Amino acid sequence: AQTVTQSQPEMSVQEAETVTLSCTYDTSESDYYLFWYKQPPSRQMILVIRQEAYKQQNATENRFSVNFQKAAKSFSLKISDSQLGDAAMYFCAYRSANFGNEKLTFGTGTRLTIIP
Amino acid sequence: GAVVSQHPSRVICKSGTSVKIECRSLDFQATTMFWYRQFPKQSLMLMATSNEGSKATYEQGVEKDKFLINHASLTLSTLTVTSAHPEDSSFYICSATRDRHSYNSPLHFGNGTRLTVT
Numbered sequence A: 001a002q003t004v005t006q007s008q009p010e011m012s013v014q015e016a017e018t019v020t021l022s023c024t025y026d027t028s029e030s031d032y033y034l035f036w037y038k039q040p041p042s043r044q045m046i047l048v049i050r051q052e053a054y055k056q057q058n059a060t061e062n063r064f065s066v067n068f069q070k071a072a073k074s075f076s077l078k079i080s081d082s083q084l085g086d087a088a089m090y091f092c093a094y095r096s097a098n099f100g101n102e103k104l105t106f107g108t109g110t111r112l113t114i115i116p
Numbered sequence B: 001g002a003v004v005s006q007h008p009s010r011v012i013c014k015s016g017t018s019v020k021i022e023c024r025s026l027d028f029q030a031t032t033m034f035w036y037r038q039f040p041k042q043s044l045m046l047m048a049t050s051n052e053g054s055k056a057t058y059e060q061g062v063e064k065d066k067f068l069i070n071h072a073s074l075t076l077s078t079l080t081v082t083s084a085h086p087e088d089s090s091f092y093i094c095s096a097t098r099d100r101h102s103y104n105s106p107l108h109f110g111n112g113t114r115l116t117v118t
Helices: none
Strands: A003-005 A010-014 A019-021 A024-026 A032-039 A046-052 A064-069 A074-079 A088-096 A104-106 A110-115 B004-007 B010-013 B019-025 B032-038 B044-051 B067-073 B076-081 B090-097 B113-117
Touching: A003 A088, A003 A104, A010 A019, A019 A110, A024 A074, A032 A064, A032 A074, A046 A064, A046 A074, A074 A088, A104 B044, B004 B090, B010 B019, B019 B032, B019 B090, B019 B113, B032 B067, B032 B076, B044 B067, B076 B090
Parallel strands: A010 A110, B010 B113
Antiparallel strands: A003 A024, A019 A074, A032 A046, A032 A088, A064 A074, A088 A104, A088 A110, B004 B019, B019 B076, B032 B044, B032 B090, B067 B076, B090 B113
16 A cells, blocks of 8 residues: 655745745555645645656746655655745645555645745 | 536535535536545545546445446536445545546646535
């Protein structure tokens, strides 16, 4: 079974600064997908960014980028130019590419606080 | 706007009663819906996967007789918590996708339901 670990329960960053959230995972599969989701106080899960394991190039979405290290099984999220609206719980998630096993396994989350 | 609607957003019920939570896909046909449970300050734990027209697949440790899932149409799945107890109090979230086998088929989440059993 796959596991996802987020070792930082809480993080804070000054507005406009950059912050990196850590995520590691454990799997014996070679093909899979990784995601970062954001859960603001409204509790709505919002997809931030995703990465295919077979791609070496790190995914980027505007101010959000990842550092995907497949050999190390690490998938960190970097938020640049942090904004007040970025305050939320951030969950790292793993999804198998195996047919019939496409469920998401989530990490325990990191609560991000933005300091004005 | 929201593409997955979950109702109710909050519900309080007495011990021993049953509660039904609905998850609707508003503008697409959801062949698969997932039901999650989230304890305070914890992660989302997958409870079950439901495919339209077939029985739900439950995760290990989830009581299928207690958490009844029905996915009778391509736009609606329901989770019924039967004979609810205070320990069932939690936040329940559904998600839906058009094609679970396709990485490019987005997974849309509902806004969740806060269940409190007194």
